[in-house]
Amino acid sequence: MMKEIETRIKEVVKDLFTQNKIDLFIGYSKGSLPLTSSPCFITKSEDIEKLVWNSFCSNNLAVYLPRIFNPQPRKKEKIELPRIGILAKGCDARSIVVLIKEHQIARDNVFILGIVCQGMGDRKKIRNDIEITGAEEKNGRITIVDENKKEIELKREELLSDCCIECQHATPPIHDILIESGNQRPAAPKGGGRDFEKKSIEDRWNLFQEEISKCIRCYACRQACPNCYCRECFADQTKPRWIGVTDHISDVMFYQIGRIFHQAGRCVDCGACVRACPMGIDLRVFTHKLVRDAKELFDYEAGVFLEEGLLLATFKPEDKQEFISEP
């Protein structure tokens, strides 16, 4: 199935270029390590062959759109906006919806090639001490080869990212062409992240501190996130400076609390931050709590309906407000 989708992607992209509908296509190419794919920018039809589709096309490609439409430094003259084709799984498309609603991208200049996603694998699910020297994917099974040429066969499902296991929106909510992927994965049982919610406030706080204490402030979680398009992040501001610069737990928590809360009603649970974090911090535990709160308190899911107002920019008289506490 993966191969057929790949062929179909290439056909569509070829047409887009032949009909001069796009200037640039963003998809995936083969990664340099086993079990990886890499974002890839195609500007001419000769390069279309580089495109791949497999179980490791996990990057959220929407992250590249804001910077294309709002290049830095800001130009005085009006720039001609490029026409972009982009491959979008369910989560990428949801990010695109968020970005359109937040006026970061020009809808008319984006051609969305949607794919009904089967869930993406996570290389980190394999123990770090197994040195994977090769991998092959076939009929829903992934065979990895270790350094002693030993083969280990895994089911695709065993490698699925946590966010993909719980994903409710495998079909892109917005698209110009949609590629079906056949045997549709049943929507996952709802309710991930409940463990965290069941904990007492103290335990949650301790868990938060414990996880976050591993942070080295590289900001990869921010850079990998399509929602983090601010021209100047609060964490980078120097006049005034909001956060201390050290890796001391209080500074790090300040950064993370800021980053995480800026995702309220916006996070699409694509897992980009978790995948990027070099220190293996499970950031999703915290953002997922916000995702659930948005759903439970306001029946809102980010990036699903283009016409619906943004959660934080809409007021309804019946909005819940129990969580607002007296000072």
Place this chain on the structure above:
Amino acid sequence: MIEEKIIKKNRLNAMLQELSKEYSIYIPAGENGDFRFCELRDTNDELVFWDYRNTRISPKEILFPHSEILYEFSRDESHQFSISQNNDDQRKMKNVILGIRPCDARAIGFLDRVFIGEPNERFVDPYYLKRRIHTIIISLACNRPQISCFCTSLNGRPDGEEGADIIAFDIGEEILLKTVTEKGKEFIKESSKWLGNVKKSDIDKKNKIFKESAKRINSRVSVEKVKEKLDDSFEADFWNEIHRKCLGCGICTFLCSTCHCFDITDETSADRGKRIKCWDSCMYPLFTLHASGHNPRPNYKERMRQRIMHKFNYCPENFKELFCVGCGRCIRNCPVNLDIREVINQVSQLK
């Protein structure tokens, strides 16, 4: 003269116990293959790092920590200023770094050149020096290189000695220790009561294991022309393409064993403050941002160019060394798989 000694693995704890009275001992600690250098707290703990591959974050953090307070200052009611040096690091200034991989040991040699320089150098970084001067580096030769290791392309080897005072070889039940520097020899002398003499068979065993190990490194890039090619490529079109997928996250620089950029910041309140040194990265928007608001590297393109130029052109110019040791950290951890080996290859092919 080179000296070789041997110690049984199960005797090592006793030796470390005694050493820990005088030294802070840093070892790779972790689980499931995920390691980071930590200070050894309990010398009874079993040492589990013999087979580890490498730490996720480079051991440069021991000598050049993410952030450190250089000094604090304050003002009293009569507007008298006072400055206090930060002393909390004074307890034990003697360190042993045990188990560092040869590539990373070599990288410490590079950092020495940046922060300490040649003898009688005009500028020495006192904060680096105070940690470095009493530090003994005992590297551990690699028996299980990773597919992203490419040290052999950059003058390194899985049993390379550069940068270490002593190199250790795991030969099964025992560890063979070989001295590299005078400092290492001195250290071996001090610890002699724990160490035995090597037999010819031990050396043969060692040679066999580590010849095998070098053979396992299949990842090769050609770096011969890189410096020269970059001399004329500042304006090359290549930079417009190569950065495109980069997220500007800085992982490649923070984890890198040779990256050494830092920033100095004052954190102040009404009448007191601290001067702090912390890691910086050329991949960040704040890097060398001018007070006027002008940014000489306003975009991903210029930042990526700075990273590559610094490693493969400016450093070779200043320190006669390509500032990459092939540890592969940036390859394993880049979230978009922007592989430095591919960048090097492409640079080599520039016209």
